[in-house]
Amino acid sequence: MENAAALPFALRHVWIVLALPLLSFVLNGLWTCRKKESWSGPISTVLAGANWIFGTLCVWQWWKASAGLPGRSMVPWSFDWLTFGQLGTFRPLTAGIGALLDPISAMMVFVVATIAFFVHVYSIGYMREDPARGRFFPLLSLFAFAMLGLVLATNVFQMYVFWELVGVSSYQLIGFWYHKPSAVAASKKAFIVTRFADAFFLLGIVVLAWVVRSFDFSVLNSAAAAEALLRPVSFGFFEAPALPVAAALVFAGGWGKSAMFPLHIWLPDAMEGPTPVSSIIHSATMVVAGVFLSARMFPLFSAVPSVMGLIAFVGAFTAAFAAVVAIAQQDIKRILAFSTLSQIGYMLFALGAAAVCGGGVLVAGYSASMFHVFTHAFFKCLLFLVAGSVIHVAGNNMLSCMGGLRTKMPLTYLSALAATLAISGIPPFSGFWSKDEIVASAFQAGHPVLGTVGLLVGALTAFYMFRFFFLIFHGEARSDRSHAHEDRWMTFPIVCLAIPSLCAGILAKPLFESAFRPRLLPWVQAVEGTHAAFVPVAATLLALLGAVAAWFLYCGPKADVARALDAEHRPAWYRLVYRKFCIDEIWLFVVRRILFERVAAPIKWFDRKIVDGAMNLVGKSVVLAGWCVNALQNGSLATALAFAAGGFILVWLLAGNLFP
């Protein structure tokens, strides 16, 4: 906590960044959602705008104030929330709530605040007719509050607290239209899958807290913590050194939240929620939480080559898997969902691949991943907003009902083109710069295989994005367009977001390469790789190839659009890809058949029949004994006298051992 007095105003009161969305949630949640439905939209948008301005001011003042500080990280505000050990003992474990500002968290604050504001503006238009909009805006503000809290976390405990709050607000928003059973099922699936990963995350936190006796990132990422973690720790069922296990457990939290394979099943279903929800949560902010967590714990993770390998492999495999599946999808939001999965795969494998084969860590990998997070946020959010307004016009999500929207929605068309060019990695747009750096860092770090996978996925990305683009905007209209128009409230944010999609790459490149350098542990030496010159050329060629192929198949003169859209009469492999390799069905089988039938049912039977049965047995046997005593008591004098005599003999025998 630097000397608070010297800090400029915005930094001293950085808590306002959290307070504004919370105020919007409480205000709207308790008051407007019942009385004045129509007021909740404007109020929360105004507060989101204020938060955007204040957030940018904070980032700017932080940029100036932290010039001299190591790693530019500072904690302008924090307080002790809960102590676990006993006050006054030598090692009390305290969990605090505060704001840690350093390059990656400042970048994320700016991104979240910006996108939150634009999505709020967009939602006013999108939710105008929806009767439950009074409930929508508070939940959106709650999400913004939780995400900002997560990003500003000074310690891993605070990050877990806001991690769960993010999970809950996404649960509420996905299941917003709760009268639809599919939305309810999707929200439950999303929460339970992320909760499954969070359990491992919590276990990781508990292990770290026990070994290192502190939650703070500064302490966790220090050399002392790494040494302490090398000692073996017993986990009840097995004994293992704490560092790799704890690092893997903590990454598992990110694995579920960022929907990496095989825990990705919840993200495509999460599209059941309203599109503004998808645009903010499932494109730019929440799903990036896993990457942010790995970046935050990068110094500790980089000391464990096995975990870095795991991250790289999971990232690369998900990127490839998602790209392949995205090609065959018919629902435009599912296409964007899988595209998000693929891009997050990119970010993670950039972090993972930073570990050079011969030891040491390539600094460029870390900054490339963060750069891609920055650029991806804008164009993916834009794509979702475009999809939202297109669905608003076409009535449903399927590609079969779209086509020929170019004339009706010119501004949306142009913005969509910008975003598609950006995501496909066509120079000079933003996607090219960040994706190129990732692939280049993979080659520099000595992972040629990963590099080529990155390039091929880049081509696939271009292909399915342009397929998405051509089938929506080009060709003849496949449903009536009488009332199609561009809603003012929805088009304004689309156009605003188009600007960063175009120029964010060029402007931010030098900033990211200079400022975003991880503070590695002393015995891990940083490697400055040489720039693999051939990568940008190869990437661009492959991207153009993908775009041309898509044009030829879906927009060109000989394009057979009807065949492109029907997924039934297709070869077996195509249908398999269309049904997302049946991963969902496998999970459903595992959970329902094995977990519910084979485990829960026998336990319930055991509880009702054996344990409960035993208690009832005791009761019944006592009642039976009572019946026997009564049967003995048949009231005849002879039995009474016989018992008396017998009793005398019994007492005499008993007295025997007493009076030898």
Added chain:
Amino acid sequence: MSSPLLLSAIWVVPLLAAFATLFLKRDDHLAVKLVHAVCHGGNLLLAISLLVSFLAETEGALPASGTVTQLHFAMDRIWIPALNIHYNVGVDGLSMLMILLTAMIIFAGVFASWGIRDRAREFFILLDLLVAGVYGTFMSFDLFALFLFYEVAVLPMYLLIGVWGTGRKEYSAMKLTLMLVAGSALLMGGILALYFGSHLQTFDLNVLSQYPFPRSFQRLFFPILFFGFGVLSAIFPFHTWSPDGHASAPTAVSMLHAGVLMKLGGYGILRVAMYVLPEGATEWFPWLILPIAVNVAYGPFVALRQRDLKYITAYSSVSHLGLVLLGLAVCTFTGIKGSAMQMISHGLLTGLFFALIGMIYGRTHTRNVDEMGGLMKRMPFLGVSFVLAGFAGLGLPGLSGFVAESTIFLGAFENPSAVVRGCTVVAILSIVTTAVYILRAANRMLHGPLPERFGTLTDAVWNERLAVIVLLIGLFGMGLFPGWIADALDGSVAPLFNNLVRAVVP
């Protein structure tokens, strides 16, 4: 004005309310309820004022280093000279918080049972007896008085469930009463053993805790006391009374029973078994942790298969109580503090759950989750409260559940032995199954299409809103600002932990 008499007034006020109800006419329901609303409301205010003065007194207190619990508002008068029984009443951090919890739940309980018509006077008199017993147990530091109040709290259960219950009420009432009284039979033997075994001829807990009982004595009598109290906390083999009992009990009774009475078991273990027989505790707990771990992991799975809402909540109580016992069984400072917090958090949580289920049952006349659906549209207030209670149950940060559970997990991991470590890992991973069954129940009941027969349901009326809001304030209060609770508990857990540590290194 924090004189000891006020503390004793806490358990006398419910008895006064019961006495006043004797003179009311049979069909004068409203008068009965008003009397009780006033009395328990007053009691709640009294409890809050006592808490405030308690916190003021322990403001700057340095951490307790001794092994004897410091009592506040203490009062010690001779009661029955023949057996040197004293009316020894006092409060430390844990007792004060539990008294506040009881006051909140009975206050909500009175408003949740506003619809009782049949023999309302008897219902409320028995409820007062139940609450007076609970208050007395939390504040008495004389073993005899504690045991007397402990059993008084069990006395009205049979009639309350038998007369005003639903479903297989007679079977459940008898089963619940007999298992709890059998548990307290063990305590009768245990308490007399402590009295005569220590040759001190006293029931005073603080004095008994300093007496070095021989190790063989402790090895024999610790399990007796542990299972005596444990039966009330639904420890694994003896938990079967809890689902049946709570499913058949009327709303206020299941609120009070699951919310507070089940904590008496954990509190008893903490205050009597571990405090007086520390060597016995450190020797037996490595073995007792296995049934406790079964408790924690076992409850959610069975709850998954249940259809009746009350059974689901009852099995969730079994699981949460398992966490309380886990916190105690690991014998670390943070663990014990965590279990104390879990007692409070689970009390609020289950109280709210049963209140809401009672209100919803009052409207839909079915507790089967499959028959209901889409209720959120008709009853937004009850729906949102149920979802909040559910999230508190599965340990969402910002609500009381998370604070307690994380403290227990952190505390449990500090115990180095492999068995305990294994149980802790199982407990941590069981938060997933907890989330599964809570969300299944909430979604199936509140979301999805609304059956037409529930088309005309009304939302909560004023007395139900008051009951729910009181408990929600408790949940959020502890969830958002856990600091003051943690400090208050430090003072009460420290002497017990020092006593326990003294046992390990004699």
Added chain:
Amino acid sequence: MTLPSILPDVALLALAALLLLAGLAGNEKSERLAFPAAIGGTALLFLLSLLVQPSPEKFLGCWSVTPAGLHFRQLFLFATLLVEAFARSYFRRGGDGKGPLERGSEFLATLHLVLLGAFAVVSVDNLLALFVGLELATIPLYCLVAWRAGDRRGGEAAVKYVVMGAGASCFDLFSFSYLYGLAGSLDFGAVATRVASIQDGSGSSGLLRVAVAALFAGVGFKLTIFPFQMWAPDVYEGAPTPVTLLLSVVSKSAAVAFLLVLMHGPLAPALAKTQELVLLLSALTMTVGNLGAIHQRHLRRFMAYSSVAQAGFILAALVGPADRATGAALFYLFVYAATNTLAFAVFAVAGEERGETFECLRGLSRRSPALAGILAVCMFSLAGIPPVAGFVGKFFLFSSAASAGHYLFVVFAALNGTLSLYYYLHVLREAYIVPEEEGKENGALRVDPLQKVLLGCLLLAVVLLGLLPQLSDFLSR
């Protein structure tokens, strides 16, 4: 001026004689006066016994008023007062679905003779006088059981009671003669010294073993200990209700006094051995009593098994050291007397027309909530559940047993208490839970003023006796 300690005994004899004379007069006026006179007299005697001080001097060579003896006198007078107050309504209006009983004054006179026998048991110091006292306390009961003229069940019960009683008397006489054979003298002191010498190993203890066995057989009959309690259910059911109450309260107290006098008198040196025996018999008795009571539907038979079980619990106290055992037993007998009378009073009111079975209690909580409340207090006191007196009573019993180190036995006894709660709650189930048959919902219950007073006082006693320490202090002085 200090009253002579013998005054209560003499006054009792006078009262009994007076009542007999009133019976002889046989006219209407004396019948009506009998009950107020008897109740007034007994109350006066009770107050007298509270004022009198125990003194070591001996009357008639063997009769003295010891401190424990005085407390037992107060107990017997208290119990008899309750029985008389309870019996009046049976003689005035009848009960249990039958007509009123006749010859009230003779009934009361016989009652007082039983009382005199009980006084004798706690006052004498030689075996012969003890035997006479015991017989005086038992034989009048045979005819009281058959008091209702022409009642076949009563006659049958009386015959069983006589035959069993005769058997028991044989065992007593057999045991006393052996003790006399051993010690050469009837005096407790001499017998005690001889038993002490046997304990030290001089002379074979075969004779002593037979004497003790016969003694327990004899007292087992009167105190309904396990193998000898077979007569109790039939006699309790057959006898008219006041006599059943008399059996369960006064006769049992006398039996406990008899056992205490013997265990801490002549057989004192072998106390450790006899206590082991008592421990075993107590465990058996309470278990059989509890098991028997589970399936009962007739109230008096139910109370028979309940009193067998309570005898088991009282025996548990006798396992402790002498002073603690006597104090605990006395306290519990006071509480038991009050609780049992209260229970019988409720049964009397509820069962006046319909007969005293479980059905008469059905729907009591709706017909008369006050009576149902009193019944609940009774049942919880009998089961030993706080805050009513039964709990503190049981706690004293168990503390006396625990002081002798039998902790696990205390746990066993407490579990038996749980078993007893099972059938006591069945009574409450009838009153509160079982729905009333149609047509009988609003059967009005007639409660005459004396019964109201009795119910009120006893309710106060049962609720407060446990919480207020006065009684336990008074007994421990």
